[in-house]
Amino acid sequence: MPVRLDKIPALAPRPAKPRIWLWLGLLPLLLLLGMGVMLLFGSQSLQQSVSFWTLGLGAPLLSWCLLCFGRALMFFGQQYAADGWDEARELDLIRKVRCGRRSQQVLGTSLFSALREPGEQGTAQSDALLSGSSALEAQPCWLDGSPVRHSRLSRLSDEDPELTLFGILEQVLAELSPALAKMPQDTPLALLLEIDSHLPQNLLSRIWRKAWSASGIRQSTVPVTGVGLDALDLWLDLRIDDHALLMVVAVQFSPTQPAGTAEVAVGLLLGNRLTQTTLPAIAYLHRPEQERGLTHEHLLYAARQALDWVPLTAQSIERLWRAGIDARREGAIAATLNAVPLPKQPKQELCDLDALLGHAGHASPWLAIVAAAQTLERGAGPQFVFSGGSTSDAGLWGTVLTPASPPSK
Known part of the structure; x- marks a missing residue:
């Protein structure tokens, strides 16, 4: 809406x-x-x-x-x-x-990609992303073991897909659970779960339930209406006064067509600014704006409107993130960056996650948002995200994240 x-x-x-x-x-x-x-x-x-x-x-x-x-x-x-x-x-x-100027508190984040080794802290992964390290390489895929250029999550060689996915989800929930442990047990928790994999749906559901049980999270969950950033947009319209927290878990693991893709696992915990006062915010996630047609003009309008929802000038943006963008939209992206203008030239101001990790499918917008939020947590300034989805005919989204206000004394 x-x-x-x-x-x-x-x-x-x-x-x-x-x-x-x-x-x-x-x-x-x-x-x-x-x-x-x-x-x-x-x-x-x-x-x-x-x-x-x-x-x-x-x-x-x-x-x-x-x-x-x-x-x-x-x-x-x-x-x-x-x-x-x-x-x-x-x-x-x-x-x-x-x-339109409603926003969400970012209360917790978790991100696992090919740039993060098991047991490693997320700061090393953030450093790798910010420095432009690429994880795309030809390596065996889960489906038949044939070498395909893609990035994949770190795993033990003798693990099967089910055990690996369970371990990934367990780690994501483990990084979100400390924030939830500080909330009352009866706090409503809305869940947006998006898992894209060649594994059958009944197996994915069983793995998720097992990981949730092992997480020790006390709150019970209720599914969210919608998918992707549409669900967030709808939440800001209808549930801004809600006391519920919104948890997003988005995973792309062993996709059906692995060439050029990224295996990622993303966790994001959001709270309403009007009702949530227990946890300090890491950052603020402002209303995303989607282009309403696949043209340069529509993308330019979406970028300007996303900035206006803050409100913020383009010159205030410190870093631009890109994820899930089809190659055919490169011209529209370049024209928009010139017209707004947003950071585009210096390497340290632009992070193309598709070039570093590969296409993350449904998890693309959440991947970029969490990467930007973790950068803000380290003291950076406002971040802008261009993100797409699993299909090339879906409009791109523009999203702004800003630092959380310093606590009042």
Whole structure:
């Protein structure tokens, strides 16, 4: 349910003001007309009486006054209607801007990619991403063992896919559980779970339940409506006053077509700024904005609107992240970066996760968001994310993350 500021109706047309000289010129014309009618059609006796002047001058004057009153009444009526329309439009605009500028607290993050070894802290992975280290290489895939250029999560050589995926999910939940341990047990927890794998769905469900049981997280979960950033957009529309936390777990593991892909596991814990006061925020995730057509103009509008939701100028962005972007959109991305403008040239200001890790499918937007949030946690400034999804015909998203405000003393 995107907030569409470009669909706000235009201001009401204003009525033309009465032309004073026209109305002043109409008065003598009516008086001459009244006198002419009396002279032509009035009797001799009437012309010599006082009634002649009363009818000849008074009637036109009265008519002129009535016409002026009617014109003034029409003008003020139209003006009042236009004021009412503009006031309602302004209230609607304010309501939509306030809705569009809603944001979420980032309370916990977890990210596992090919750049993170088992047992290694996430800071080494962040350093590798920021320095432009690539994990894409030709290596055996899960499906048939044939060498395919892709990146994959670190694993033991003798592990089977089921055990490996269980260990990955267990580690993601282990990094989110400390934040949840500080929350009351009855805190509502909404779950957005997205796992893309060649493994059958019933097996994925069993692995997830097993990992959740092993995590020790006390809160019970309720599934979220929607997928990807659409689900976050809908949450900001409908559940901004909710006391529930939103947990996102997105995994791409052993995809059906591994060439050029990335195996990643991402965890993200979000809270509503209006209701969540127990945990300190790592960063703020602002409303994402999706392009509404696969053109440069639509992508430029989405980027500018995403910045306006903060609000923030493009010059304030310290780093740009890209993930899940089809090669055919490179021209639109480049044109948008030039027009906004966002960081694009210095290597340290641009992180192309597709080039470093490969395409992460459904997990692409969450991969970029968590990578940006972890960079903010280390003291960086505002971050901008361009992200796509698993299909090339889906519109790209623009998302801004900003540092959390310092705690009040």
